[in-house]
Amino acid sequence: MATALSAPSIDSNVSKFVARKQKMLINGQWVEAASGKTFATYNPATGQVLANVAEGDLEDINRAVKAARASFETGPWSRISPADRGKLIWKLADLIEKHLEEFAQLESLDNGKPLKVARVADVPLTIEHFRYYAGWATKIEGNTIPLTLAKPLRFFAYTVREPVGVVGQIIPWNFPLLMAAWKLGPALAAGCTVVLKPAEQTPLSALRLGELIQEAGFPDGVVNIVPGFGETAGAALAAHSDVDKVAFTGSTEVGRLILQAAASNLKKVSLELGGKSPNVILQDADVDAAIEGAASAIFFNHGQCCCAGSRLYVERPIFDRVVEGMARHAEQIRVKPGFDPDSDMGPLVSEEQMNRVCGYLDSGLREGAKVVTGGARLGDQGYFVKPTVLVNTTDRMKVEREEIFGPVVAAIPFSDPEDVVLKANASVYGLAAGIWTSDIKKAHAIASKLRAGTVWINCYNVFDPALPFGGYKQSGWGREMGHEVLEQYTEVKSICTAL
Numbered sequence: 001m002a003t004a005l006s007a008p009s010i011d012s013n014v015s016k017f018v019a020r021k022q023k024m025l026i027n028g029q030w031v032e033a034a035s036g037k038t039f040a041t042y043n044p045a046t047g048q049v050l051a052n053v054a055e056g057d058l059e060d061i062n063r064a065v066k067a068a069r070a071s072f073e074t075g076p077w078s079r080i081s082p083a084d085r086g087k088l089i090w091k092l093a094d095l096i097e098k099h100l101e102e103f104a105q106l107e108s109l110d111n112g113k114p115l116k117v118a119r120v121a122d123v124p125l126t127i128e129h130f131r132y133y134a135g136w137a138t139k140i141e142g143n144t145i146p147l148t149l150a151k152p153l154r155f156f157a158y159t160v161r162e163p164v165g166v167v168g169q170i171i172p173w174n175f176p177l178l179m180a181a182w183k184l185g186p187a188l189a190a191g192c193t194v195v196l197k198p199a200e201q202t203p204l205s206a207l208r209l210g211e212l213i214q215e216a217g218f219p220d221g222v223v224n225i226v227p228g229f230g231e232t233a234g235a236a237l238a239a240h241s242d243v244d245k246v247a248f249t250g251s252t253e254v255g256r257l258i259l260q261a262a263a264s265n266l267k268k269v270s271l272e273l274g275g276k277s278p279n280v281i282l283q284d285a286d287v288d289a290a291i292e293g294a295a296s297a298i299f300f301n302h303g304q305c306c307c308a309g310s311r312l313y314v315e316r317p318i319f320d321r322v323v324e325g326m327a328r329h330a331e332q333i334r335v336k337p338g339f340d341p342d343s344d345m346g347p348l349v350s351e352e353q354m355n356r357v358c359g360y361l362d363s364g365l366r367e368g369a370k371v372v373t374g375g376a377r378l379g380d381q382g383y384f385v386k387p388t389v390l391v392n393t394t395d396r397m398k399v400e401r402e403e404i405f406g407p408v409v410a411a412i413p414f415s416d417p418e419d420v421v422l423k424a425n426a427s428v429y430g431l432a433a434g435i436w437t438s439d440i441k442k443a444h445a446i447a448s449k450l451r452a453g454t455v456w457i458n459c460y461n462v463f464d465p466a467l468p469f470g471g472y473k474q475s476g477w478g479r480e481m482g483h484e485v486l487e488q489y490t491e492v493k494s495i496c497t498a499l
Ligand code: NAI
Pocket: 170, 171, 172, 173, 174, 197, 198, 199, 200, 228, 229, 230, 231, 233, 234, 235, 236, 238, 249, 250, 251, 252, 254, 255, 257, 258, 272, 273, 274, 275, 305, 306, 356, 403, 404, 405
């Protein structure tokens, strides 16, 4: 910590922020945990404590839900116009933009990602996400419905979309600020109130966001932020009987727990879960572009992406060339602390995550996979793992079946383009997929057969607030982004009047 925090480039607001004991935001007040407990968040580049944070639990979640309920039912938020909701969201985006460098630094320190990446990806995408949903606040409409069984002008029937109510949002650590934006943007546009629980590994940017939410002028209780652990604060939020909907991003395993907890009051559930996304390179592709795209598909954000292109299927005649190219890319990645201007890849988020990824590498080797490059931890300080390319894997090995969530790709040759679709779909997941080919007809034919929520053709990891994202199969329920996500945050009411 000492080295990172004494680096000359550290923003003075950031050093003050991390030095302060961080509280939680409930009903417009920054408060300690009811238990008085705190937990540490670590700098993954060093393994040292970065900041101490109030540790939310059942009682804090109860208070936060109560505030969100009151704000939803009777507070100023319940009477605000859609236009004013939109203006508040837009103002929040402007404030984040004003503090862009501060957020990029917090994100890099808490999560480990390169500062230069947070500056051009996480924070700008967050800003644009809020702006996109600021626009939606005034465009949530119903329909007028001609009844099929009645004579004309006997009834006047219409639908309205109303906010679903109090929403619990549980987010992961891979894009801490952006995941908060993905959740908050549509919820606020729809008129919901929120209890947000950031991941215990990366609570800082969400807490700083809470300060800007207040500065923007959102009424008290509209957004409550309760940091804490999953098994305590997260579980309490998912189970709470006065929460109308829970939105979760994280592991498939916890997604199942969320679903069980939600059964208590049958709250609405949306889930954005794991993946083991296939990325398919056909021999007629622009091979150099495909290699570059496939490398970024797996190595972006250190492979800690739910949509990481971790199963790389390559048509046999170009297999060796692609594997060599992938290895060359992997070896050129400079793995260094996120604050180092030369860093292309930082540490993984935590010791636990590093051990999980290294455990997969060990299991792959035991089962007969071959390491082309990487294959191990880097250094002994911080949680760095070498970008890794594996070959000789089979579909029985864990490294080819399970989500690793680290910089590890399995390159797999194929001979028959029909067969590769079956292989690509032979997964419990269905989040994303990539196809590289110069034959546009083939590309769309394969795209139509892939069981995945997003298919990228001759590109990968292209995200846009307008483009829905989410999973088939065990990759989740519902979609985020676009207008699709608004269905998750609204209820439809049919109103029928006799004339
Ligand atoms: P996780 O699913 O345990 O954590 C995600 C969020 O859920 C955190 O805010 C956590 O506090 C919360 N949580 C954990 N247990 C909970 C519970 N019982 N009730 C309510 N909330 C709970 O993920 P973790 O342990 O950090 O990572 C494990 C694996 O999950 C990763 O290796 C990766 O495969 C996957 N993952 C997928 C993500 C995605 O973007 N889809 C993001 C993070 C992890």
